[in-house]
Amino acid sequence: MALIKFELEDKxxxxxxxxxxxxxxxxxxxxxxxxxxxxxxxxxxxxxxxIGIMLFGKPENDFDPLSPYGPQYSNEQKSEIxxxxxxxxxxxxxxxxxxxxxxxxxxxxxxxxxxxxx
Numbered sequence: 001m002a003l004i005k006f007e008l009e010d011k012x013x014x015x016x017x018x019x020x021x022x023x024x025x026x027x028x029x030x031x032x033x034x035x036x037x038x039x040x041x042x043x044x045x046x047x048x049x050x051i052g053i054m055l056f057g058k059p060e061n062d063f064d065p066l067s068p069y070g071p072q073y074s075n076e077q078k079s080e081i082x083x084x085x086x087x088x089x090x091x092x093x094x095x096x097x098x099x100x101x102x103x104x105x106x107x108x109x110x111x112x113x114x115x116x117x118x
Contacts, residue, residue: 002110005118008103011084012091014054019088048073051081 052073073081094106097115105118 003107004110005105005107006087006090006094006115007105008091008094010103011055012087013095013101013103015051015084015088016092016095018050018054019092047085048078048081051085052077055081055084 056073056077093113094115095101097113098106098117102117106115107118108115
């Protein structure tokens with residue numbers, strides 16, 4: 001049987017802390033809620049900028065997050081931002097199933113949701 005492995009890292013926990021989410025009542029599905037007219041599930045204007053500021057910090061100069069001239073990120077940073085955001089549902093699944101915020105490597109069988117720490 002195939003195993004799924006996932007490494008829960010601090011950067012996943014940082015994003016989960018700031019994620020706006022809710023359970024949709026009619027379908028019992030989890031959804032990222034876009035609240036108060038925000039355009040991203042983190043309440044900001046641009047997903048890349050929101051995640052970049054959370055992971056890499058605020059730029060040293062006087063940065064206005066509402067300015068159309070946001071911070072510039074390297075291709076490596078942009079790739080990391082996309083990867084972390086794509087892993088967020090699995091990180092949320094691990095945290096909710098195990099009810100812990102402990103970083104580490106977790107595994108489960110492909111057809112079961114019972115995560116276990118390796």
